[in-house]
Structure formats: structure tokens, C-alpha cells
Amino acid sequence: MVAVMLASSPGIKVSFDDHTVHEYDGDTGTISVIPANTERNVTWSSTCEKVIVTVPPPRLLELAAHEFGSGQAVLQAPPLGVIDLRALHLAEMLKMELAREVPNKIYIESLITIFGVHIVRNYTGVEKFPPSRKSGGGLSNRSALRVREMLESRFSSKITVAELAAVSGLSPRHFIQAFTRTFGEPPHKYVLRLRLNFAEKLLVESVLSIAEVAHLSGFSDQSHMTATMSKYRNRTPRQVRQQR
Template structure:
């Protein structure tokens, strides 16, 4: 992967000529993918339409030539054969991902979706691409390749160009991100819509793909993680079960007790007594 903090040359991502902005543009070249991130600054790009390209806006922007403003998180999928000039009337932070056409990605006939479209999956993926690009560099090459591939796939799905796969598939890095998100928010309410957004997938597709990858529904997996955390805290000496229920995302002491009993065959109190007995030294010499 080649990273640069210099202005984008005229043959950079998507063969798009951009304003020369010293120190504000980061470029990355991967196999069949070209990435250009521009920090908050005046934006102008001549897109010649030779390669498809995803353009993402990290903040709201007003087109220089008038028209409705684009909201923060808006994106477009530009298709070959449609050269255009992209210019903002005010500073904007952008991510451009150009790519060679590939098998499994069916591009729409015209650039789409409509200007101003916001998708939670594209939003989450674009932010992760930016983070990896700006903070991890060459060490994250493989991750960045998979990440941009997922971003391209999701953008094409939203644009209506990607065919549905016969078997739902959740990439390993996406599964890891979902699992980490769940573990970091166990005390809170976690919804399937929220997890689907983290994975960059629709709710229905994510549910099927998650079950195919883990053998459990998202709800079952979240419950198992909460129970595992509760058991670990009991092992560590937790004794206030009402507080433990709150810390692990159960609605009440009774809810925790019921779920724990179904999973482990005993109530939390009985489990705690059993663990305490196993940890105590023998009272009689052998």
C-alpha cells in the first residue's frame, strides 16, 4: 500500500484531478482500489468517468453551483462514462474510493443514489476507512482491503446494483466489529438495527448472515454474552445481584435470575455459593 500526504496527482483515485492541498490529502493505492481522503478544506474534483467511484461526505456541503445542500454522511456512486465536476462552496471533508469493476458487483446504469442519500452502513464503513487510513498505515493493508471491498459492496447494494448472494455472508472483520460493539455496550439496550449498521448491512440480511456465521440469532448471542459477563463477575466476587443485573444489561434481578438458571442450571446465588465452596480450603487434613 502506498500512502502519501501530498496533493493528489491527476491520475489519482478514479483519474480525478483535485485541488492541490499540501498536507491535507492522504492517498492509498491497493490492488484494484484507489483511496483519496481530504481533510476539511475547499473541495474541487474533476471526475473523468474512467473508473467507478464512491464519494462520501463527512460533513454537510453546499454545491458551488447552487442546488440543495448535501447532508453530513451523504454519498454517491459515480459510474464510468459520466464525467463531472465536483465542487463545494464551503470546506468539506471527503473520502473517494475508486475501483476497477469486479465480479459480483453490478453497477447501476447511471450514477446513483440521488444526491444527499445517507446510509448507516456506508456511514460506518467510511468512518472506519478514514480511521485506518490515517492512523494505522501499511500495517493495516489487509484490513483496509477488506474494508474498502465491503464499502464498495454496500454502496452498490444501496444504489440497487448488487445482486443478492445465495448464502448470507458476514466477513470475519465485520463479525469481529459487531462482537466488540456488543461487548462494549452490554449494560445498554442493543438493537438488531444498530448491529446491522455497524456491519454495513440491511437488517434482514444481517440477521441471516449473523446466524449463518455464529449459529445464533443476534438476540441469542447478546443474551449469551450478558450471561457470560455475569458469570465472570460472580467468579470475581460480585455479591449485589441487582447491581449485577444493571451492569450486564438485564432489566431486573428477577430477569437475570431466570436467564441464568435456564443457561447454567442454577440461580446466580446458588452458583456463587458453589464457587465459594470450591475456592475454600479443606477444613480437615487429608
């Protein structure tokens, strides 16, 4: 089951099989991916609006087989609070169609299939890296995959080199060298690129204020994002927004 928030809902409390309670704010676009047979209890402190899509396990394996040539993909739920703009766009399209007086069943089924492919591509454990680069001084396939997933799910929050290095079992100094060889740029530039890409998507695809976009993208404030975007993308947030 996949749930996508269509509007913000603060103060969500959720517990899993271990009964540990986690609390987070569900911003617009927040996605939850719940594998089959997973116990999950959720408490809402306010009214929430979301779209829920269910994909039966056999269908998920079928989509994985078409995508990767293997039906052995295993879902990997993203950390709580992760925003997925592509999933938000699909959820909004589903809502619009379902709200029609006479919804088009074929169109709805097509959107759900596209949604399933998106989940398979972005939230499965199938490794997508080429043969190991470890021999050349880079990260191993497994470490590179884990580090990339960690960065792509947490780029908007503070994350240290020490945390990333621990995932790879390397010292911070050796990790920076291995990361740079693997990804072609040091960790801080990789994170900066993710933040700028995400900010540009929000500026073009959402109605959030520039200050809100800066906050959600991991910048300290609007001025920080403007300065960074001007330096590395040669344009300001307002110029990006004008592209809509």
C-alpha cells in the first residue's frame, strides 16, 4: 500500500511491528510505502487528505520483472516524512479522475500501473549499479547503493560525513575519496545538487512560497537558496518560477 499526502498534516504518530512510536509532520507530497503483511498503526492529530493506492504482491513482482528482468524486487520503505513530487502528481491526477461524475476506468487503471512502476523504480531493493568499482578505490556496489538511498531520502536534513562513512564501514577521510571516485563529485556537492534539483521542481510544480521551498529543500533560508542557486545554476528562484 502506498499513501501520498495531498495536504499538510502535522503531528502524525506511527508505530510498526516493534511498537516504537515515531512522530513527524506530513507535508504535502509526503509518501508512505507499506509492504504487504506489515503491521502499522497511525494516529492523526488533524484532518488529513491523501490518496491511497494498493498494489497486490503478484502485480508488483510482474512490474519488477518488466522493469529489471527479475521478479525478485523487495520493497524498501523510505524514511518517514520523505516528499515525492512525482508520486504527488500521480495522486492528484487520480483524485481528479475519481472526482469526475463518470470516471474512466481504463484511465484510472493506467495511472495505477504508472504509479506501480514508479514505486518499483524508486522504492525497491534491486541494485542498479554497474559492476563493482571498489577495485578502483571507489565504493562497493552495496555501499554505493546504500549511500545514495540515504542521501536521496535525507538530503533536505542535516547529514554528516561520519554518518555516511559509517554506512560504508570506512573512515570519513577514506569515505570522501571513495565517494568522489564513485559519483564523480564530493559528498557536499552531491547533496547540494540534490537540494537544487528538488528546489527547482518545487518552484515550477508547486504553489509554495520561495521561503517554503527553501525550507523544504534543506537551505537555511530564502537568501541562502537564492545565493546558492545563483552561483551554481546562474539564475534566481524567481527566474525558475517564471518558467511555469
